[in-house]
Amino acid sequence: MPLKSSTHRIGILLFPEFSFSGLGCLLDPLFIVNWLAQETRFEWSLLGIEPTVPASNGVPIAVETEWPAPSEFDTVFVLASFETKAFRSDRQISMWLRHCDTAGVRLVGIEMGVDVLAAAGLLDGHRAAVHWDNLEAFQELYPKIEPVSELYNLSGDRMTCAGGTAVIDMMLAWLVTKIEVALVDTLRDHLLERRQRRSDAKQLSHAPEHHVATSAQMRRLVRMMHQTLESPLNAKALAEFVGLSVRQLERRFRKEVGLSPKQYYLKLRINRAHRLLQQTDLSVSDVAVSSGFTSQEHFSRTYRRFFDCAPSEDRIQSRDAPVFPVSRMWAEKGSC
Known part of the structure; x- marks a missing residue:
């Protein structure tokens, strides 16, 4: 040419x-x-x-x-x-x-x-x-x-x-x-690209809460969980947020999400920690705090249960690095 x-x-x-x-x-x-x-x-x-x-x-x-x-x-x-x-x-x-x-x-x-x-x-x-x-x-x-x-x-x-x-x-x-x-x-x-997407189109077709919950009440709670990972709320505060008792919330949440509120909250926090460890140079202690853990020992123990490795061993995001396990998480690792 x-x-x-x-x-x-x-x-x-x-x-x-x-x-x-x-x-x-x-x-x-x-x-x-x-x-x-x-x-x-x-x-x-x-x-x-x-x-x-x-x-x-x-x-x-x-x-x-x-x-x-x-x-x-x-x-x-x-x-x-x-x-x-x-x-x-x-x-x-x-x-x-x-x-x-x-x-x-x-x-x-x-x-x-x-x-x-x-x-x-x-x-x-x-x-x-x-x-x-x-x-x-x-x-x-x-x-x-x-x-x-x-x-x-x-x-x-x-x-x-x-x-x-x-x-x-x-x-x-x-x-x-x-x-x-x-x-x-x-x-x-x-x-064959007749429907070009606008620059401001959203990357995901759904918000996280729509993916895991069916009712507006539980979606609102999931959205709030995503926003409070650094300072997670306790079971009573979660229940009050949606106007339910702790027992009612436990039953409703497990029915819609398949996990208890505590389990799902922890899953979000560990996932956040996983990304920060692999993608940043933040210290393990800073990652723990940023993910809502007040004890580094508890953080390390929990992290190992999810990924079979210590946080300090999971600092590189590559094809061979651990991937956050979504589907089999609780069946294999048990609840927290």
Whole structure:
């Protein structure tokens, strides 16, 4: 294809265990646009620290390790999915991204790529679309950034995306600002993507309380539990909140949720602790307090019962790390 002088130059920085599907959702629209236009509207370079970067599904991707000068790019996408803590303090990465910013390059974070940009101080004062599973940890780490549970956010010289299939929605919204609308419409046809989602569309189709409870009364209680994980209420306070006796609440809650209020509350708190341990550098004691445990010993004992490992042994979020067990939790581990 002929190369136009107005060709948009893209750098794609990949981190180990990035989302393979996310990369596809990014590249396929660009390739199809070039194909439809019969000229190179977009060209891209894959960048990484090592010559080969493994995706989260194990597929190795060859990349350039000698990164071009930032002035060689118009836009740089940063893709990461699992463990990014090792790269937060990498001065070389942060410096290169800051040089990109200084050179007027638009920076885009996808999934945990948002975390990489945030760690470099490049999202301070911005709204950032953050994957729901990383939201709590992100709030703890970056108080100068406003995380939002939207699919993507196109904010000035920054773009952020929560990941998953939302990458295609973001790309379509971005491409409308770069090429002819008619070409984007044809692209949608080829992608079979006629219902592009808005940037402010919610990531989850339901609120947590709708997923676990059927009555408005119990949904209100579940919502309140989510909001008080650092300072959990006792059984009496929970019952008073919904105007029931402790015994009535126990019976109603177990009927709708399948767990006692205490069990469900603990499940939420342990899940929060699990995310903070894997996604932040907070100390184990700080994670315990943030999850509503006044005793670190009790926290460690409870955590081990859920995950068969101590909190201190669960500090990396990777394919091999423990995953929060949802379905078989209480059948296998027993109640608390």
